[in-house]
Amino acid sequence: MNPRVKDVFPRKDHTLLIVFKNGxxxxxxxxxxxxxxxxxxxxDLNxxxxxxxxxxxxxxxxxxxICPDTLYLEGKEVEKECNAV
Structure with a gap:
């Protein structure tokens, strides 16, 4: 089973920066x-x-x-320094 979402930061370009429970x-x-x-x-951006x-x-x-498995499997890994919204 893939990790679940701990936190989410929406961005104005219709992307989501997602922190999973595994870090x-x-x-x-x-x-x-x-x-x-x-x-x-x-x-609607708002x-x-x-x-x-x-x-x-x-x-x-x-x-x-959105299924958390989809978010995890299709999400692109980012560096910790890129977490700014």
Whole structure:
């Protein structure tokens, strides 16, 4: 089982800087999903920035979420120095 999300920092370029419970930090690009179904609402930057961590994954107010395994496996590793939002 992959680690779960500990913290999330949304960025204005529709990416998420994600800190996992195992200490790894990855950058997940949401742009590829923005034109699909419930995720279209994330095109609104103000709404996108409302992301939070709940039950080990990222969620938005209208119940959009992304599987934590997807976030971990498809996220790009970043250096610790790059954690600034």
């Amino acid at each position: 790894e930090t990855k950058l997940y690009d949401c742009k590829p999903i923005l034109n699909f179904g419930v995720f279209q609402e994330l095109n 709404y996108f920035l409302m992301v939070k961590v709940e039950h080990g994954t990222v969620v938005w107010p209208h119940e959009q979420d």
